[in-house]
Amino acid sequence: MVGEIAHFLSIASALTLTLVLIFNIFFSFSDSHSNQLILSCKLFNHACFLIFLSFGLYIYLAVTDDFSISYIANHSNSQLPIFYKITAIWSAHEGSMFLWIVFLTLWSILFVNSLSSKHPLKKGTMLMLTFIILGFLLFLLITSNPFERILPFGALEGADINPVLQDPALAIHPPLLYLGYVGFVISFSFITAYLFYGDLHYPWEQDIKDWSFVAWIFLTIGITLGSWWAYYELGWGGYWFWDPVENVALMPWLAATAFMHSLFASSKSNILKTWTLFLGIMIFVLSLFGAFIVRSGIIDSVHSFANDPQRGLYLLGFSGLITLISLGIFAYRLPGMQSSKLIVTGSKESFLSMNNILMLTAIFSIFLGVTYPLILESFNGVKVSIGPPYYNTIFSPLILLTSIFIMISVEALWQRGMQVRTLFFAVAPTFLLSTLSLFLIWYFVQIFSLLAYVGIYSGLLIIISYFLKAASNLKNNSYLNKGSFVAHVGLGLLFFSVSMNSILSYQKNVNLFLGDQLFINESVSEFTFLDLQNIKAPNHEIVLAKISILHDGKPIYLNPEKRKYFARGQITSETAIHATPLKDTYLTIGDQLENGSWTFSLQINYFVKWIWFSSALMVAGILMTIFKKKIL
């Protein structure tokens, strides 16, 4: 019964949203009739609440183990802790789409109600949001109904959530990522409303600045959490695999980063206006492209959901329509948007636009990397895959150029050119110090890899230039943009630690009997297999190995596990990690051989903690930028 009520509430919401659209498109009174707007907003709010209510009931169904609902029966289990019963909702296509829509609605209702009823863009924004929510709600109800019953009799027991997904980080990774993805619907709808409205002098940047920043924060945390989860759960020791689905998350992230920067330039010096508008549209379009890639089954990836051509077609059609509408109105308004000012060569915004172009190049390269195998297969029938080497080759020159421009822009001023003398005195110390540091690193590490050294150098350039700037500003007691400082140092640290990780980390596979001791290398001098235990948990059994390692003279105890889940018979490995600031000792247990010995894979991963830390720094920097205005 509750299932039907939840289902009915969603349908009612879709009907209400349709009503809002019809009411405003076909019976549009003149703008002075604000009653129409007030009524539409009320209807819109009610439709949003219907969706929330429906999702609330769905959580209730999941918690109370209603296995007559097909989706819950397939993805949950009565033995699961309550926390995972709830997170099981977004462990597959239908439920995660539902969550996507709930977040879409959440952002929309918050934003629409934050605008005063006299705001000229309120109506347009609300209508665009209504259209997008309705489109996805219909997608959910028509092609992927999470409320479907198993008739006439429900299942007695659920099939269980995929064990690799029974993890706290993964439980909160999709919600945060979706909050980020969907958050850019705000800037998108606002920009399209602005373009429809036609008053191109309206200062639209101020109204969505903070909203975009918050969405960017969610997207960044979401991507980082996914990467962190992959690192400790999958047992491969990597944190980024250039998997198509990772790539489609990175594209909106890059677009959003470029958008944030040009938003600054646009609101500060009234330039790059069209460019900023275009980026604002592109972020959401790329998010939609991501949704299509993941949910259509067109690409085979660890993330992709089951294949269903109908879903792919609907998503492609709907995303295409939204893209067409937004880019169409953009092209229509383009001739009227000639900005009066030109960008001064050598000014801060000139370097900023250069980096914007580089980020767009990065997006384009990723897009090509994702779609090229598809294109090639449909035209030539040749099956190919594009892996890390492609992305590493493309990204290292881009990163170096970006870092050089960032370094120069640290000393540059808004709207004013730079003299060659200032440029030289600003840049020379950074170049000198970075080169010196690079040689020091090479001296200590004694390993050479061109791509990694390009990355390290890029990181050093950014970090050192910002620290020099901070030092000189502190000395002169002049203003320092602390948010920008923290975020950019975070970026530099990211380049640096990713590259250091790639040259220093190594892996050793070992095979030994219970009680054996091995010598691995000078650093890991003793590897002892102490004990093996069998443990029973509610929904799985565990084989736990106890290993002690003498690492750099210090004993470390590691307990990697292998788990067998009863409901699906699936086997997963739990990695044991011992972390120090510089490096992680990372151990996974392999298989037992016929002679009774066991295999283990030992990895020494350097600078992994630093990667998460640098992403935290970037988030912190943006948070400081948001709150700075509030305090001052």
Add this chain to the structure above:
Amino acid sequence: MLQNRKKRLQNFFIVLFLSALGISLILFSLNSKLDLFYSPSEMLSAEIKLGYRIKLGGMVKAGSIKYEGTKVSFIVTDFQTEVPVFFDGITPDLFKEDSGVVALGYYSAGSFIAEEIFAKHDENYMPPELMSEDKINGR
């Protein structure tokens, strides 16, 4: 006015040249960094250059997995041709007999030296390439 136009034309050509350069660099990089995907039959019939990294996909033949120390060997089959695969390392949790596998590595004299073994999240996974070939063969 004429000067202005000349400058715009000049800018246009600079942008055109730079984007052409960029795109050709990307495409060049793409072509040298591709991993071609083969089934066992395709791999044996194709002339693969020595030291050219490829992906081999198929099913792990039942009873063919052999461990020796940290080294694993098994046979990948597409139900027509069989290829022995050698790998040094820990196989993924979903790697088992009679289930799909993708190996990245090098072909050498009738066998395949794998650098990496992939088995997907889904326990019912089968390489889509193989699935389509199954359909063709009416299996």
